[in-house]
Amino acid sequence: MFRPQTYRSITFACSSRSATTVLEVIVSITMLMAALTLSLPLILHNERLLIEQRNYRLALDELSNQLDRLTPTSREELSLALEQLTVSPFVAERLPGAALTAELNPIDAGQRLILSLTWQDPNEHKVALAAWLFQDTTFAPSPTR
Amino acid sequence: MKNPVSTRNAVSLTELLFVLSMCTLVLSMSGVLLQRVMRIESTSRAFTDSERSCTRLSHQLRDDIHQAVSAELVSVTTAEGVFVRLQQLNEVSVEYGRKADRLQRTIRKANEIVARDEFIIPRFATVAIRRLQAPDRIVLLIAPPSLAAATDADRQLQSYRAIPVGVEIEATLRQLPATSAQREQGS
Numbered sequence: 001m002f003r004p005q006t007y008r009s010i011t012f013a014c015s016s017r018s019a020t021t022v023l024e025v026i027v028s029i030t031m032l033m034a035a036l037t038l039s040l041p042l043i044l045h046n047e048r049l050l051i052e053q054r055n056y057r058l059a060l061d062e063l064s065n066q067l068d069r070l071t072p073t074s075r076e077e078l079s080l081a082l083e084q085l086t087v088s089p090f091v092a093e094r095l096p097g098a099a100l101t102a103e104l105n106p107i108d109a110g111q112r113l114i115l116s117l118t119w120q121d122p123n124e125h126k127v128a129l130a131a132w133l134f135q136d137t138t139f140a141p142s143p144t145r
Numbered sequence: 146m147k148n149p150v151s152t153r154n155a156v157s158l159t160e161l162l163f164v165l166s167m168c169t170l171v172l173s174m175s176g177v178l179l180q181r182v183m184r185i186e187s188t189s190r191a192f193t194d195s196e197r198s199c200t201r202l203s204h205q206l207r208d209d210i211h212q213a214v215s216a217e218l219v220s221v222t223t224a225e226g227v228f229v230r231l232q233q234l235n236e237v238s239v240e241y242g243r244k245a246d247r248l249q250r251t252i253r254k255a256n257e258i259v260a261r262d263e264f265i266i267p268r269f270a271t272v273a274i275r276r277l278q279a280p281d282r283i284v285l286l287i288a289p290p291s292l293a294a295a296t297d298a299d300r301q302l303q304s305y306r307a308i309p310v311g312v313e314i315e316a317t318l319r320q321l322p323a324t325s326a327q328r329e330q331g332s
Contacts, residue, residue: 022160025167032174039178046185050192057196058312061203065315068207072280072317090286090313 055095056127059117062091063129066100066115071131075111078104078133087117095119110134194265199287199312202248202264209239209250210283210316218276218283225249228274229283241285243272248287270311282317 065088073081082102092098097120105112116128210216213231226249227242240251246268252260266272266287273286288311 022164022167025164025171028171029167032171032178036174036178039182043181043185046189050189053196054192057200061312061314064203064207065313068315068317069280069282072319088313088315090288090311094311 052121052123052125055119055121056125058091058094059098059119059125059127060129062088062095062098062100063115063117063127067113067129067131070113070115071133075133078113085115107132195267198265203312203314205250205262205264206241206285206314207316209233211319213239213318216276216283216318218274225251227251228272229285248272280317282315285312285314287312 066085070078070081082104085100085102087095087098087100095117097118099118101116101118103114103116105114111133112130113133114128114130116126118124118126209231212233214234215232217230217232219227219230223242225240225242226244227240229241231239231241233239236255238253240253242249242251246266248264248266250262250264251258267289270287270289275284275286276282277284
């Protein structure tokens with residue numbers, strides 16, 4: 001007399017339950033922890049990527065500034081200017097261990113000047129810009145990396 | 146005899162507290178993750194905007210200075226905050242001025258404004274321009290104020306978040322010989 005009524009009520013309660021079981025909560029926590037663990041390296045990597053991009057832009061600007069200053073100088077003054085080549089204080093402050101090197105090679109109609117900038121970086125980045133110096137000091141810089 | 150545990154339709158207080166605390170933990174961690182992701186997205190967007198603006202300014206200023214036949218650094222503060230005026234051929238002049246969080250580039254032809262352009266910079270960034278000799282060149286420096294110099298917290302935060310750290314643009318004035326400049330001016 002009592003049993004069928006109890007069975008129906010239990011069936012109804014199970015089909016329309018509005019609570020969560022302990023197992024479900026544990027599974028969701030595990031999944032969330034996994035998502036957090038995976039996202040943490042991505043967050044760190046994103047910050048490193050932004051810094052790298054900023055450093056690359058700073059290096060490119062520095063090389064453009066140096067080439068802009070060097071290309072109008074005469075051939076006699078150029079060798080002296082290359083010997084005294086130093087990184088600007090602005091970039092030295094922002095790129096640790098920045099070092100500038102120059103390479104001057106003769107080409108058919110003039111000279112090819114390559115400026116390279118390196119700095120302390122885990123990936124050992126190196127940015128180089130080249131300019132072609134002719135008699136009328138026209139130039140054509142091109143970025144290479 | 147039927148097992149009473151299998152047919153119970155209630156939860157104990159311990160179970161309820163455990164599930165509630167676990168749910169709170171899940172919600173808190175989800176909230177932190179969401180907030181972190183949204184902040185990264187915002188920072189990355191601001192960074193990309195600033196970088197693009199700096200790169201555009203670098204190219205544009207370099208190009209304008211190379212095309213200029215003369216340059217004048219404006220020390221008197223004007224309404225438009227002009228700090229450099231570059232005179233080009235055919236009565237064209239290019240002015241760069243600062244207005245709060247942007248640099249404004251104005252092109253004039255015979256004193257009539259023909260074009261404007263804007264470059265976003267950090268609000269509290271310092272803008273300095275100077276002219277150097279041998280060779281004759283112009284140096285524009287944009288840098289956020291140092292953390293030590295900043296006094297209030299909001300300014301410190303702005304300085305900390307000021308990405309990129311700054312830009313230094315140095316371009317040489319390629320002055321044309323007077324005869325060729327006059328010839329091109331007349332053409």
